[in-house]
Amino acid sequence: MAQEFKLDIFKRDDLSKSGVKGLRAEGSIPGVFYSYTSKESIPFSIKLETLNLAKKSGARIFNIKVGDKKQTVIFKSVQYHPVTDEVMHIDLYGVNMDKEVTVKVQLILTGNAAGVLNEGGVLVQSLNELEIDCLPSDIPENLNIDISHLNLGESLRVLDINLDEKFTLKTDSNQTIASVTQAMKEEVVETEPEDEEMLEGDGSSVDDIGAESSAEGSTDDKKSEEEQKE
Numbered sequence: 001m002a003q004e005f006k007l008d009i010f011k012r013d014d015l016s017k018s019g020v021k022g023l024r025a026e027g028s029i030p031g032v033f034y035s036y037t038s039k040e041s042i043p044f045s046i047k048l049e050t051l052n053l054a055k056k057s058g059a060r061i062f063n064i065k066v067g068d069k070k071q072t073v074i075f076k077s078v079q080y081h082p083v084t085d086e087v088m089h090i091d092l093y094g095v096n097m098d099k100e101v102t103v104k105v106q107l108i109l110t111g112n113a114a115g116v117l118n119e120g121g122v123l124v125q126s127l128n129e130l131e132i133d134c135l136p137s138d139i140p141e142n143l144n145i146d147i148s149h150l151n152l153g154e155s156l157r158v159l160d161i162n163l164d165e166k167f168t169l170k171t172d173s174n175q176t177i178a179s180v181t182q183a184m185k186e187e188v189v190e191t192e193p194e195d196e197e198m199l200e201g202d203g204s205s206v207d208d209i210g211a212e213s214s215a216e217g218s219t220d221d222k223k224s225e226e227e228q229k230e
Contacts, residue, residue, distance in 0.1 A: 005059035007073075009033070009044040009092075024088075031090040033066065033073065036099075042066060044092075051087060060103075060139040064092065072097060074136060095136045102170060103139055104129045107177065111148030115180035119152040122184075127177045130158070133168040147178050155179035 012023070012030065020030050028045040035041075054062065062073050076093035080086065095101050106129050115121035130143060143163075147156060159173035 004061045004063055004072075005054050005057045007046065007054060007062045007064045007092075008050055009046045009064050012043050012045045015043055029087050029090060031092060033064070033071075033092045034076065034094065035066075035071075036094040036096055046090070048087070051090070058141050060141065061095075061136055062092070072136065074101060074103065074139070097136050100133045100135055100168070101139075102131060102133050104131050105140055106142040108142050108144045109147050109178060110144050111146045113147050113150040113178075113180050115150055115152035115154065119180075120183055121152040121180040122182075123147070123150075123178060123180055125178045127158070127171075127175055130161075131170040132163070133170060134166055138166050145177060150178065150180045152180050152182065 009031070010028075012019070014022075023030050023045050027048045029048055029051055031044050031046060033042045033044055060074060062075070064071050064073055071094050073092040073094050076091040078087060078091075079089040081088050093101075107125075107127060109123075109125060113121070113123050116123050143161075145156070145161060150156060156177045156179070157173070158169065158171050158175045158177060161169075161177075163169060
């Protein structure tokens with residue numbers, strides 16, 4: 001049975017941008033609750049401290065109060081700031097404990113790949129979560145995937161995972177979860193001597209410079225001949 005956690009949320013009426021900024025400045029996060037029984041959506045706010053406690057609890061099912069009624073909800077989505085990773089907005093979705101829901105569950109790779117330990121390969125994880133259908137009470141905190149059998153050049157796909165019968169896989173079964181690849185070799189790039197780079201950089205050649213000197217010399221000779229005639 002999945003662990004439950006009580007969330008204290010507060011209905012919010014000010015939906016303006018300034019109102020949202022004010023909430024965040026006070027240490028609260030804006031959110032929206034969606035009911036499964038109707039198309040009703042209710043804007044709310046939650047204290048950041050409460051949200052952090054909920055995340056640390058490991059619970060996947062949460063209890064809230066909407067008006068005078070108790071509701072069972074799950075986190076449908078959480079939006080993070082692209083730079084700071086701060087939580088910017090959350091969506092709570094009401095659930096019926098007797099009906100399956102679609103959720104994304106984090107993948108945890110366990111073990112040390114043989115191709116990394118014995119062949120000097122590099123482990124590359126391409127997928128961090130799986131989307132599954134299950135009853136709310138069966139939502140796992142995460143899914144552990146053993147990758148110790150992976151040799152160099154081998155990969156593990158979604159279809160290779162043996163999921164419990166209570167889970168229905170929604171993620172494309174052909175997606176790669178992890179692979180062991182050859183380590184990249186560093187290439188040594190040879191650089192030209194600095195003197196040659198300087199000559200190439202100013203756009204002139206040795207012949208050009210000599211031609212300029214000859215031209216200047218011929219001009220001086222002509223001037224001296226004219227002075228002698230005068």
